[in-house]
Amino acid sequence: MINKKILFSLGFMGTFSLMPLGVISCVWHQNDDHLNITKESYKFYNLSSHHKIYSKSANLYFKENENIPYVSISEMINMLDGFLESSYISKLTSSFFNQKTYYWDNYKFTVNWKTNKMFVNNLGFFRFTKSSSTTDYSKHLKYISYNVHKTKDFKKTIEFNLEKYGLDILNYRDKLLIPLPVFNTLFCSQNYYNLYFNGENLYGAYFDLDDRTPNINKIKSGGFENKLQSLVDRKNTLGHLLWTLDHFYGLKDHKGISKFSDYLSDEDKNKILSTNPNSNNEAYAKLFYNKLNDLHTWMSMLSFYNDANTKVSSLNTMSSNSEQYRKILSKLIDLRKRRFYYGNVPPVRFVGNTAIISFDEFKTGTKNELAEPDAYKYDTYELMKYAMKEIKEYSMRNTPIKNIVVDLSLNGGGNVAAMYRALGFLTKKPIEDYDYNTLSKTISERKFRVDTDGNGRYNNLDGYPEYKWNVLVGKNTFSAANLFTAIAKYTNLARIIGQQSGGGECSVMPNVMADGTSYVISSNNASRILNGNDHYQSIESGIDPHKWMSYDDFYDDNKIWELVNN
Structure with missing residues (x-):
């Protein structure tokens, strides 16, 4: 991953003005103030040594009789400063279109609470992360050029339609709220960091939590352990899973999958919707191992509703x-x-x-x-x-x-x-290296040199082609x-x-389901080889x-x- 500090100035033509990240009050628009939503502050524990996050608490919002929290995008970006570079983001609020748009550099991300849709003009929007404080991943690498080529299927705007998956976006007392799992997938999972809510605390971890994480049983023994799930929470869990796989599973086209709601059998969907975690686990294992049969896809940890001692190894994970x-x-x-x-x-x-x-x-x-x-x-x-x-x-x-x-x-x-x-x-x-993004339908071309003698110079004295x-x-x-x-x-x-x-x-892309299940998938970034004139060959096989x-x-x-x- 290339982390760059980008200085930028923004201009906007029209009657709106660009404001720093914060709340702008408007009353002439549709809202969800009639809902019974509770706000709770939870302790936040950053378990990653790669990033220093000084926040110790986080605000989570809950619909009545639901355990899956919502979060304010603005609040969470600020709370995660240290992992995210919160100063990059500016926000424009439009009361006429029931939406808010977030900007940094030439990227913009629009969230519409009326249609339950989100739009981004470039997936680079979600890359405003700070460099690791412990590891320099770009050391001895010098990037000479970076170009993006549009394929014939290029998407100028990428749409994330939550409505299709039964997921909601709220405008509550002028706070834009989205489900925590959706925020996590967009802003964290893509950057190898993940958030977990166990019913008692909020945790942040580099890559993911798994059964080998130190003190993992203590984390799994939270407020949800062995508790009965609600059907609404199960529907939200299934919806978020399908939404994530439809957009971010990189081998979807390779395997001929049109929609994951069709790829899953009714029996499997019913097991995921079950309030019994054993049924959930069985369906997850069948999907990730037996059906997808992909070595870059696996389960790392079972949901918080299981007994803390139940491990992924107890399931049939042999594909x-x-x-x-x-x-x-x-x-x-x-x-x-x-x-x-x-x-x-x-x-x-x-x-x-x-x-x-x-x-x-x-x-x-x-x-x-x-x-x-x-x-x-x-x-x-x-x-x-x-x-x-x-x-x-x-x-x-x-x-x-x-x-x-x-x-x-x-x-x-x-x-x-x-x-x-x-x-x-x-x-x-x-x-030279090439990546195909299966979501934006673009090819990224990178050229770089390596300082093999470590003298800080990138020249013909590097390398050993003799x-x-x-x-x-x-x-x-x-x-x-x-x-x-x-x-x-x-x-x-x-x-x-x-x-x-x-x-x-x-x-790979580490993910967290709404119930806390950890899993990893082949992401939407696929390496390609240029084989002939403009023929970018798959290397999956x-x-x-x-x-x-x-x-x-x-x-x-x-x-x-x-x-x-x-």
Whole structure:
């Protein structure tokens, strides 16, 4: 993610004036003041070390006999300052059209409480976040250009129609209120942060809460644990789930899904509508694992209405895709254990004129981790620097290294910025990357350089194209590792050896249902490869190798040597 501090000035033609974020009072419009809505202040706990949020409480609003809270957009943006850059937002209120419009830079977001619709002219509106205080994800990366291309299906304005999903927008005493789960999806989930209301407190977490989160049982033992749900709350939960998947599930078109309300059977929808959490869990597991069968989609934590000790692992979460993935994973792990002591693969090893670099995740180290003498254990860029230093020293004492193999056979992905930095070691040329947004129907093109020697300069002294690069891949080469493979192959940076990679073209998006269920999906940002003139090829199904290799030989260094020297 690129975080930029953008200075801007705004002009507006007409009779309205631009005002700072706050409340502007108007009385000549439709409102919901007749509803019985209660306002409650709850303690807020920020569990993320990536952002410093100083707010200690949050206002939540409740309709009568409903447990799913509403929030004021303005109040929540201000409350989350530290994660969000609240100073970026300005607001214009129109009393004539029953709507409010929020602006920053050239982006605008309009919310109409009469039609229960929201409109945004660019999804970049939701990216006004502050940089992580612990991790510099853009370190050693220099972005040369960024362009957005419109496809034939380009949407000038993106509409979020809550009315279709039975969800409401309120104008209560001149406060614009939307359901907390909707606010969370738009402003938080897309930026790898999520809000959770457990009936007693509001929590904010980096990425998501899951069954392995420290003290998770204490959080799950809130006011909703083992409590009876209402049918209204279940309808809102189903509505929010369908709304999220229809707009943000990136493989919707790939899988031929028109609407998730049609994709789900009546039986499954009835189980989600059930007030029994066991029925809810069963339907969720069937949807995410058996039906979608997508390795970038999974459940992290069950709803707050379950017993706190009930875990996702108690459900049937084995899909056909994950079964194949785990079968090959088990085989390769066993082969590694036979080849290396307890499967501990060295960062770089040598056989004749060939070096093999191995790492199983693309990682960006925190500032503290990068200060450690063994920083390469926490950061992929530092590992590549370490490996290249070892390769040069080996070449001086032994047979000069001619070939380098990057072993991604068990690399399930990780941080994309770390993947970009690793790619930079293969070339002196700028690296090109393309994303297709399945919601806006746009292609984003990025070009960047990597400072591989860490001297702060981005020039032709960076990169090591003098070596013949190879990438060892298989079914477990997934997500960011799959993208590394695709870029290396289609821009001729390396020869791909092994077997077809595992795919996973979409970045992940962590989400929270209205009942507190944590789940992750393939997001609406899908990586593409430019293959021919303006043909942006999907990489969801994986990348075929130039040279095939049996899994049995993946860690036989002599077999690898024979293959790359052939």
